[in-house]
Each structure stands twice: as C-alpha cells, then as structure tokens.
Amino acid sequence: MESNGKVLLINHEKCTGCRLCEQVCAVKHDGISNPTRSRIRVMKWEMEGLYIPMSCQQCQDAPCLTGCPVGAIARNETMNRVEVDYDICIGCRTCVSVCPFGAMNYNVIDRKVAKCDLCDGEPQCVRFCEVKAVEYVDGGDVSIEKKRHAALRLSMASKQAAALDEHAV
Amino acid sequence: MALDRKIAYINLTTGDIKVKPIPIEVRKKFLGGRGLDAYLLLNHTEQGCDPIGPDNALIVSGGILTATCASATARTHVMAKSPLTGLLGSCNMGGFFAPEMAWAGFHHLVIKGKAKKPVYIYIHNGEIEIRDAANLWGKTVTDTQWAIREELDDEEVKSLVIGPAGENLVAFANVMTGIKNAGGRTGMGCVLGSKNLKAIACRGTMDIKIAHPVEALEYNKRFIDQITGAKVSQTQGTLGTPFIWGATNSWGGVRTENFRYNQLEYADDIEPERIDEIATETMGPYHMAGCYGCQVHCRAQYKIPSGKYKGKYDEGPEYTSQGAFGGEVGCRSAETVLAGNHLVDQFGMDNLETGSMIAWAMEMYEEGIITPEQTDGIDLRFGNDEAVLEMIERICYRKGWLGDVLAKGGIPASEDVGKNSFDYLIQVKGMANLHSDERATPGLALNIATSSRGSDHLRSRPAIDLYHLPEKVLRKIYSTPVPYDGPLSSEHTEYIGKPWQVFWQENCYMAVDSLGICKYHTTFLGATLPNFEDWPTVLYYNTGLEFTPEEIWQIARRNNMLERLFNLREGLTRNDPKKGDVLNHRYHDEPCKRGAIDVIGRYIDKEKFDVMVDEFYEHKGLDKNGIPKKKTLIELGLENEPSHML
Numbered sequence: 001m002e003s004n005g006k007v008l009l010i011n012h013e014k015c016t017g018c019r020l021c022e023q024v025c026a027v028k029h030d031g032i033s034n035p036t037r038s039r040i041r042v043m044k045w046e047m048e049g050l051y052i053p054m055s056c057q058q059c060q061d062a063p064c065l066t067g068c069p070v071g072a073i074a075r076n077e078t079m080n081r082v083e084v085d086y087d088i089c090i091g092c093r094t095c096v097s098v099c100p101f102g103a104m105n106y107n108v109i110d111r112k113v114a115k116c117d118l119c120d121g122e123p124q125c126v127r128f129c130e131v132k133a134v135e136y137v138d139g140g141d142v143s144i145e146k147k148r149h150a151a152l153r154l155s156m157a158s159k160q161a162a163a164l165d166e167h168a169v
Numbered sequence: 170m171a172l173d174r175k176i177a178y179i180n181l182t183t184g185d186i187k188v189k190p191i192p193i194e195v196r197k198k199f200l201g202g203r204g205l206d207a208y209l210l211l212n213h214t215e216q217g218c219d220p221i222g223p224d225n226a227l228i229v230s231g232g233i234l235t236a237t238c239a240s241a242t243a244r245t246h247v248m249a250k251s252p253l254t255g256l257l258g259s260c261n262m263g264g265f266f267a268p269e270m271a272w273a274g275f276h277h278l279v280i281k282g283k284a285k286k287p288v289y290i291y292i293h294n295g296e297i298e299i300r301d302a303a304n305l306w307g308k309t310v311t312d313t314q315w316a317i318r319e320e321l322d323d324e325e326v327k328s329l330v331i332g333p334a335g336e337n338l339v340a341f342a343n344v345m346t347g348i349k350n351a352g353g354r355t356g357m358g359c360v361l362g363s364k365n366l367k368a369i370a371c372r373g374t375m376d377i378k379i380a381h382p383v384e385a386l387e388y389n390k391r392f393i394d395q396i397t398g399a400k401v402s403q404t405q406g407t408l409g410t411p412f413i414w415g416a417t418n419s420w421g422g423v424r425t426e427n428f429r430y431n432q433l434e435y436a437d438d439i440e441p442e443r444i445d446e447i448a449t450e451t452m453g454p455y456h457m458a459g460c461y462g463c464q465v466h467c468r469a470q471y472k473i474p475s476g477k478y479k480g481k482y483d484e485g486p487e488y489t490s491q492g493a494f495g496g497e498v499g500c501r502s503a504e505t506v507l508a509g510n511h512l513v514d515q516f517g518m519d520n521l522e523t524g525s526m527i528a529w530a531m532e533m534y535e536e537g538i539i540t541p542e543q544t545d546g547i548d549l550r551f552g553n554d555e556a557v558l559e560m561i562e563r564i565c566y567r568k569g570w571l572g573d574v575l576a577k578g579g580i581p582a583s584e585d586v587g588k589n590s591f592d593y594l595i596q597v598k599g600m601a602n603l604h605s606d607e608r609a610t611p612g613l614a615l616n617i618a619t620s621s622r623g624s625d626h627l628r629s630r631p632a633i634d635l636y637h638l639p640e641k642v643l644r645k646i647y648s649t650p651v652p653y654d655g656p657l658s659s660e661h662t663e664y665i666g667k668p669w670q671v672f673w674q675e676n677c678y679m680a681v682d683s684l685g686i687c688k689y690h691t692t693f694l695g696a697t698l699p700n701f702e703d704w705p706t707v708l709y710y711n712t713g714l715e716f717t718p719e720e721i722w723q724i725a726r727r728n729n730m731l732e733r734l735f736n737l738r739e740g741l742t743r744n745d746p747k748k749g750d751v752l753n754h755r756y757h758d759e760p761c762k763r764g765a766i767d768v769i770g771r772y773i774d775k776e777k778f779d780v781m782v783d784e785f786y787e788h789k790g791l792d793k794n795g796i797p798k799k800k801t802l803i804e805l806g807l808e809n810e811p812s813h814m815l
Contacts, residue, residue, distance in 0.1 A: 016466040018459030019265075020240075024386060027238045031382035034272060036374040046348055047311065047482055049452055049470035109376060128390065130397050130464045131455070 004080045005139040008116070008123060010053050015133035017044055017051035021125035028124045029114070036107050039116040040125050040134070053134055055125070056103040056116035058082050064095035064104055064115075080139070081118050089113065170378050171237050171712050172196060174276035176815060177297055179290060181364050182223055182282030186297050191276060195815055196714065198806065200721075201276055202232030203261065204683035204728030205815075206248040209279055210257075211735050212811040220252035220356075221338060221363035223283040229329065229369060230277045231267030232685015236377055236461070237711040238385040240392050241687040243268060243461035245329065245346065251355040251622070252363070253340045253522070253578040254599035256736045256748060259622045260343065260357050261682055263460035264350030266371065269327035273373025284365040289317065289328075292371045302367040306336060309515040310345045317370045328370040332517025334565045335362035340578035341522035345514070349468065349484040350460065353519040355600060355622050356578070380713035388710055392690075392699060397464050401695040405467040406457060411441035413694070414488035417605065418496065421764015422635075424606040425496040426551045427525075427532040428595050428755050431606040432763040433496040438503045444486065447474050447503060458484060465689050471507060477558075478508045486510035492604020493524020498531060499551030508558055516565040525601030526575045526582065527560045529594055538588050545569045580747055591746075595753050597624035598741070608761050609771040610634060612667035615781045619671065619750045621732040627688060629675035633696045634661045646692060647673050650701040650718035662767055664777045668784035676725035680704065683728055727805040729789070730797060734810060743782070743795040750782055750795060 022038035030037050040055040059065075062082045065073040072088035073095060075081075084095075095104045095113055105114045116123075118136070126136045178187040191201075199205040206228045213226040228248040235242045245267035251258030270276075274295040287302040304320075305313050310332040318326050327346060334342035335358030342358030343351045352358075361367070379385045396402050404412050417423050421432045437443060448456040451472035459466035473481045486506055494500060494509030513520045533539040534549035541548075547556050563572030574585045580599045583591040595602045600623025607614035612634045613626075620628035633646075637659050647653055647670060657666035674692075677700055681691050684704060692700045701718040708714055708721075716724075733741075741748050752773060760772045783793060790801030802808040 013453065013455045015455075016457055016459040018461060018463050018466060020459075020462045020464065023236075023238060023462050024389070027379055027382050027386050030376075031379055033237050033377040033379060034374065036272075037376075047315075049456070049458065049482065049484075051458075107374075109374070124386070128393065128464075130393070131457075131466070 004078060004121060006080060006121075006136055007058065007139045007142060008055055008118065008126070009135045009137045009142055010055065011133055011135070012050075012052040014131045015042065015051040015053055016131055017042055020128050021053060021134060024124040024128045028119060036109070037105075037114070039105060039114060053125075054101060054103060055134075056082065057101060058116070058118075063098040063100065067094045067098040069094060079118060079121065082115070083117060084113060084115060086112070170380070171233060171235070171271070172714070174271055175274055176277040176279065177275055179278060179280045179297065179299070180282040181280065181284040181288065181299065181366060184299055188297070189815070191815065196233060198724065199728055200233045200683035200724055202230055202235075202244070202683040202685045203246045203248070203259065204679060204724065204731070205277060206230050206246055206259070207728055207731035207735065209277065209815065210248050210250070211731055211738075212813055212815070213279055213281070214250055216738050218250060220250045220255065220258070221359065223281065223364070225250050225281070225360060225363070227280040227357070227360050227364065227366070228277065229270075229280070231271050232683055233276070234707065234711055235276065235685040236268035236271040238379050238382065238389050239686065239707045239711055240389055240396065241460065241463040241465070241690045242685045243463060244682070244685050244687055245270075245352065246682060247329075247344055247352045247357045249357060249360040250739065252338070252359045253356040254623050254748075256598055256739050256741060257622050257732050258355035258357055258360065259732075260352030260354045261627070262344070262346065262350045262352040263463070263687060264327075264346040265461045266327045266329050266346040266350075267685065268461045269371040269373055271373070271377060272375050273371045274375050278369070280364065280366065282364065287365050287367050289366065289368040289370060291321065292369065292373075294373055294375055305367045307333065309333065310517045311348060311515065313368055314346075317368060321370065321372070323372055326370050326372045328368045330368040330517070331358040331361045332515060334516045334518040335359055336367075337565065337567055337576070338362050339518060339564060339567070339576040340581070341519040343517055343519045345517050348482075349510075349514045351514070351519070353521060354625065356519070358517050379711055381710045385710035388706055392703065392707065393464050396690055396698055399695040399697050402465050402689065405689065405694070406465050408441040408445050409457070409467050409469045409485070410488040411444045411486065411491055414491040414604070415441040421761060421768035422606055422609065423492060423496050423604050424595065424602070426499045427497060427528040427593065428606075428753075428759070429532070430763050431608065431761045431768065433499070433501065434763075436495070436501055438501055439491050439495045439506050443503055444491075444506075445469065447471055447507070450474065460687070463687060465687075467689065473504065473507045473511060476504045476508060478511055481511050483507070483511040483514055485514075487520070489521050489603055493520045494557055497524045497528035497604050498557050500554050500557060501552070502554050505554040505557060509561060512558065512561045516561070518561070518565055521603050522578070522601050523561055523564060524604070525595065526564065526579065527557055529579070530560070530571060530575060532593050533586060533590055536593075538590050539571065539586060544571050592754065595624075595755070597752065598622075598748055600624050606761065608756055608773055609764070609768040610661045611664045611773060611778065611781065612661065612670055614752060614756060614773050614778065615667055615671050615785060616674070618752050619782065619785055621729065621736060628678055629671045630693070631667070631670035631674050632694055633692065634667070634670065636696060637661070638696055642696065646696060650722050662771060664774070664781055668781050668788055671785055672788040675729055676722055677701070679725040679728050680721055683724065684708070723805070727807060730801070730805050730807055731810070733789070733791070733797065734807070737796060741795070752778070
C-alpha cells in the first residue's frame with residue numbers, strides 16, 4: 001500500500017455537540033454503543049456553547065510510543081498512524097498518562113488501552129459528521145484553510161486600522 | 170443489549186428501591202418509552218389519585234432504541250397524572266439524559282412517595298442512591314446541574330432537574346436537562362416538586378451491545394442520509410424551529426393577542442432570519458447544536474443582545490417561544506422573545522403554557538375582567554414587553570394575586586378570575602394550545618381536540634396537510650402499513666379524510682415515542698422521512714427483535730389506547746368543555762380576521778367537526794361517547810387492564 005499522508009482534521013467551531021462520532025466509533029470498533037469505548041470524545045462547556053472533539057493526533061514524535069516500556073506502540077507509515085500491538089502491550093497505561101491530548105483511552109470493561117486507528121483509512125466519525133467538524137484530509141493541506149482565514153482577518157484588521165486613522169482627529 | 174436495561178421502582182417515602190428486568194413479552198407488547206410509561210402509569214396509580222400527592226407515580230424513561238446505533242435516540246419521556254389537567258401528564262424531551270440513563274443500566278424509573286426533605290436521585294452503573302438536595306433547593310435549572318456535577322466531581326453527569334417553578338408547585342412547571350431541553354407540557358416539574366425531588370442524575374459506562382453492529386452502522390448511515398437529505402431538515406438545521414413560526418405567521422396560522430387575531434403584523438424583529446442573525450452575531454457562524462446522535466441540529470445558541478439580560482447565554486428559541494413571548498402577547502421584540510425564553514429555561518417552566526396564561530390575562534385585562542388592582546398596577550395590555558417579562562417571574566415565584574392565580578394553570582385560574590373568563594381560555598382538557606391557530610385547518614383542529622394530553626401538536630398533528638401534496642402521495646403515506654381506501658384530500662381546509670390522517674399520525678408519533686426517536690426523524694414535518702416500513706429494520710439490527718410494520722402499528726394503537734383508558738378513568742368525557750375532546754367555542758364562533766385568502770374568514774364548522782370526531786372514534790375503535798368497544802380492547806390485548814405485568 002502506498003504511503004497515506006492523510007490526517008484527521010478537527011474544526012471544533014463546526015461541532016454541534018451531538019456525539020454521533022462517539023457512537024459510531026464504538027460500534028465500528030467494538031460492536032457496542034458506549035462512549036467510554038469511543039476513540040473520539042467530545043468535550044463540552046455547555047454554558048459557553050463550546051464543544052471540542054478530541055482524538056489522537058497520530059504524533060510524529062509520539063509520547064505514547066516513546067514512553068511505552070515494552071515497545072508495544074509503533075508508527076505505521078503506510079497508514080500514517082500510531083498503533084498498539086496488543087500481543088506485546090502489558091496494560092500498564094503509561095501511554096494514557098503521557099499523552100498530552102488524553103487521546104489514549106482505557107476502558108475498565110476490557111481493561112485495555114485503545115486509540116484511534118483511522119478505521120484503516122475510512123474514519124467513521126468523518127463519514128457520519130454531516131457538518132464536517134471532523135474531516136480526513138491530505139496532511140499537506142492541513143493548514144491552508146487556516147492560513148486563508150487568518151490572512152483574511154489580518155487584512156480586515158489592517159483595513160479597519162486604516163479607516164480609523166483616516167477618521168482620527 | 171438494549172433489552173437488558175432494567176426498570177427501577179423507587180419509593181421516596183420509605184427509601185425503598187427495587188430493580189427488575191423488563192421481560193421480552195412486555196417489550197413485544199409495548200416496546201418501551203412513552204408506550205410502556207402509559208402501561209406503568211395505568212398500573213401504578215389509583216383512580217382519582219392526587220397529582221401532587223405521594224401516590225402519584227412519576228415515570229421516567231428512554232425508548233427501546235435509546236443510545237443504540239439508531240439515529241436521534243436522545244428522547245427522554247416523563248409521565249405522571251398531570252397537576253395541570255388532572256388527566257394524562259406526559260412530556261418528551263431531547264438532550265443527553267435518556268442515553269446516559271441507559272448506559273447507567275436503566276430504561277424506566279417508577280418513582281412514588283414523597284421525601285421528607287429535598288433529595289435527588291443518583292443513578293450510576295446499576296446503582297441507585299437517594300441523596301440530600303438541601304444545597305440544590307432554590308437553584309435555577311443550570312445552576313442545579315452544575316452543582317450536582319461539582320458535588321459528584323464528574324463533568325459527564327447528566328441530570329433531569331426542576332427549577333424554582335417546580336419547587337413552587339407551578340402547575341405547568343417543567344423538567345429540564347442541559348440548557349434548554351425541556352419536558353415542557355402538563356406540569357411534570359410540579360410532580361417532582363411535590364415529591365421533594367429536585368433532580369435525577371445519571372452517569373453510566375455500561376455497554377449496550379448492538380445485535381448486528383455492521384448492519385446497524387450501515388443502516389444508520391442510510392437513515393441519516395434520508396433525513397439530512399430532506400429540505401425541511403436542512404432548513405431546521407439552519408434556522409431551527411423558528412422557521413415554522415415565520416412560515417405559518419406569514420400565512421395566518423398563528424394565534425396572536427390570545428385569540429383575537431391569527432397573524433402578527435410588523436413582526437420583522439422576531440422573524441426566523443432575524444433570530445438567526447442574532448445567533449450569528451453573538452455566537453459566530455456555526456451556532457447550531459444537536460441532541461444525542463442527531464444530525465438535524467435544530468437548536469441555535471445565542472446570547473441576549475441587549476436590555477436587562479444582555480449577554481446571558483441560552484439556546485433556542487424554539488418557535489414556541491416566538492409564539493409565547495411574541496405573537497400571543499402581541500410583542501414584536503426579539504429581545505423579549507430571547508429574554509422570555511431564557512427566564513422560563515432558568516425557572517423550569519413551560520414556555521407555551523406561560524405565554525398562553527399571560528396572553529389570556531392580557532385579554533381579560535383589556536376587557537376589564539381583570540382589574541389594575543389585581544395586577545398590582547402592571548399595565549397588562551398586549552404588546553407591553555416589560556409586563557410580559559415581569560409576569561414570567563411573578564408566576565414562577567407566585568408573586569402577587571395574579572402571579573399566584575396564573576401559576577395554578579388555566580381552568581383553576583379561570584375559576585379564581587370568575588365572570589366569563591373561561592370562555593377566553595384557549596385550552597383543551599385544561600392545557601393551553603400552543604401558538605398556532607387551527608381555524609383554517611380542520612385536520613389540525615381535530616388533532617388538538619383529541620390529543621391525549623390536551624391541546625397539543627405533538628401527539629397527532631397531520632402537519633404535512635399544509636403542503637398540498639398530490640393525493641397519490643398522501644394515499645401512499647397514509648395507506649402504509651395498513652390499507653386505507655377511504656376519502657383523502659390534499660386540501661387543508663377540507664374535513665373529509667382528516668380523521669384517518671389524525672389517527673395515522675397518532676400511531677406514527679406513538680411509535681417514535683416508544684422507540685425513543687425524535688419526531689423530526691419521521692413523517693411530522695417532512696413527508697419523505699422514515700416511518701413504519703423502516704423501523705423494523707432498525708429494531709432488528711440494534712436489538713435482534715423481529716417485528717413487522719403492521720405489528721409496530723398495532724403496538725402504537727395499543728399504547729394510545731392505554732393513554733385513552735387512563736384519561737377515561739380520570740374523568741374524560743366527550744363533550745366536557747374542561748375534560749373532553751372539544752375546542753374552545755371561539756374556534757367555531759369567531760372567523761379568522763387576517764391571513765391569506767384560504768385562511769381569512771375561516772372557522773371550524775361545529776357539525777362537520779362532530780362528524781370528524783365520530784369518524785376518528787370509529788378508526789380508533791371507540792363508541793360514539795369515546796369509550797373503547799369491548800372488541801377493540803380484546804383485539805389490542807387490553808381487556809384485562811390493569812394487568813400488573815410490571
């Protein structure tokens with residue numbers, strides 16, 4: 001298989017907080033509806049209307065990988081993901097404690113860690129998210145949209161500053 | 170499995186808690202949710218029980234599909250004898266509560282008795298605790314929820330709560346979860362208050378195994394695509410339900426100034442587009458929020474842009490708030506609609522009933538039946554924005570003579586106000602009508618008159634009647650899953666065929682309420698959305714239970730009949746103006762004064778209306794008095810109720 005440069009891109013502003021991503025993730029991986037099993041979780045601050053889906057960033061220099069005492073976590077370059085080898089994993093949860101995003105899951109039902117595996121190239125969270133708060137995009141383009149928005153904001157800010165200057169007495 | 174979720178019986182007087190499984194034969198007979206609630210209510214209350222006494226049973230539930238891999242199974246149902254109507258109390262809400270209760274191990278709770286002091290119930294992975302709520306009493310809806318999370322040190326706890334209105338036994342206090350998901354109607358919050366029960370908190374991490382997960386996931390995708398592909402869902406997902414108010418107002422289908430008119434003129438500031446503009450200005454371009462697992466995301470987030478409550482965050486407003494704090498009270502300000510919506514959300518009070526009560530009092534005031542002394546000098550004329558907001562607070566805290574009187578609900582309030590005030594009350598079975606005006610739509614009028622919980626659009630409204638669909642299309646919808654070859658008309662001003670449509674919708678809505686699915690995912694506003702033909706597949710993939718569309722139809726009929734039996738037991742008689750299947754006389758006596766050419770001048774012809782009721786009874790298997798025939802009860806397997814299976 002060719003190297004897959006695609007990454008999960010989360011735009012939390014678009015998230016409606018419905019948590020369908022959690023439902024389909026758990027059903028896809030475990031055949032069970034239970035958000036505790038989901039690899040993606042929506043964090044909420046209800047009084048601010050703020051909903052932020054959190055999932056594995058598949059870090060290049062992944063703390064979970066570096067921290068694993070038995071070498072159970074490896075980078076799969078083909079899938080562009082970090083993955084756990086359950087034959088080696090001893091369930092010590094070091095990865096859970098070192099992940100800066102809280103993206104390494106642990107569920108007490110199976111007593112196993114679990115993380116996003118990008119559904120082997122067809123992430124269900126993306127497939128079901130109609131508002132596109134979670135997208136699966138080419139890694140090279142990840143920041144281009146953000147650049148465009150930031151550029152626009154800068155341009156508007158400078159225009160506004162110029163307009164203020166004109167009217168300044 | 171969804172099927173291993175349990176039922177808990179909680180007695181707040183004794184502290185006794187019993188947990189039982191829900192047998193498969195019960196599932197096959199009633200499914201779950203609202204349908205099974207109706208069975209439990211009929212079985213766990215005695216005739217004539219006091220709605221705010223310890224013997225009333227408060228039933229809280231999710232549907233059989235709640236939190237499975239089916240779309241939009243967020244709905245929570247709450248049932249009890251209603252303190253507002255003395256008949257069936259029943260409300261249904263979105264949000265995240267029922268799924269959390271399912272992950273905590275339960276589908277149904279039956280709560281009886283009365284706690285000595287304020288308590289809340291905490292349900293966690295199969296365990297149930299009754300905890301002290303002294304610190305929560307007096308708190309608003311959101312403060313209560315956050316305080317529970319703080320006490321339990323868990324941000325994921327979901328709670329169903331009452332606000333101050335429920336504590337103060339306002340007859341139309343609601344139960345709420347989240348910021349604005351409200352079980353609004355029939356005063357279920359008042360029942361919680363009467364039991365000293367401030368909240369039910371849930372937290373669960375128990376598996377719900379999906380019977381056929383691969384197929385369930387794929388079918389869910391198909392289902393969702395069908396729903397989000399409908400134009401009506403897309404509009405809801407952009408403008409929320411306010412779009413409905415905008416559309417019906419422009420046509421002349423909303424009641425304004427209590428019932429004087431059927432259209433609010435110069436309403437630009439509360440049109441859906443303006444509400445959307447405010448949401449965009451205060452919360453950004455992506456301001457829509459969804460309930461659990463739902464891709465319709467029909468509620469907006471907003472902050473109040475100006476005035477006394479400037480900067481306060483809330484969600485909505487639903488079209489009911491546009492009606493309640495706009496048209497009905499003759500106000501035209503977005504600020505009033507948004508502030509009114511915020512106040513009822515925080516107080517835990519039904520917006521529909523609140524707006525209706527104030528609008529009714531305003532008409533009384535303008536007619537001189539309520540005096541300035543009785544209002545403590547508040548100038549209660551239509552269009553007085555400040556007075557509306559003041560009255561909301563007065564009702565919640567039962568302040569002043571009028572605040573206290575209105576808090577009792579329509580019929581008791583009319584007895585206190587006296588004179589001919591009852592004639593002005595736009596209600597059925599003691600519950601106020603929403604803001605809509607059904608004089609030009611006999612089908613919709615029949616719906617509100619015969620709805621099981623009083624005047625209401627969510628029990629049997631044939632809303633697609635307004636779309637003028639070709640008769641062929643109508644017949645296809647209304648002939649599934651059981652054949653119908655009687656008359657049908659695409660004309661909304663007609664009387665023929667409407668009883669069948671209302672009967673069909675009644676069964677359709679009961680089915681979704683028993684499954685635990687939202688009505689926006691069935692034939693309510695969209696003619697192309699899933700219904701009887703689709704549900705067996707969803708049920709099979711998620712639970713493994715096999716049903717035919719006809720069987721689901723039959724269950725829905727059975728569940729509706731349970732509600733009818735409860736109402737009959739508690740005193741419903743066909744022509745009783747306070748407890749019957751009748752409309753306020755104004756529907757028959759006052760023609761519409763405004764609106765489009767097919768609305769203006771319309772009224773409901775009493776004789777034709779009575780014929781519709783006869784025909785509707787016939788479809789349901791009732792006699793001319795609205796009482797079920799013996800053979801109907803046998804056909805539905807209800808001849809031995811109450812049967813105490815559960």
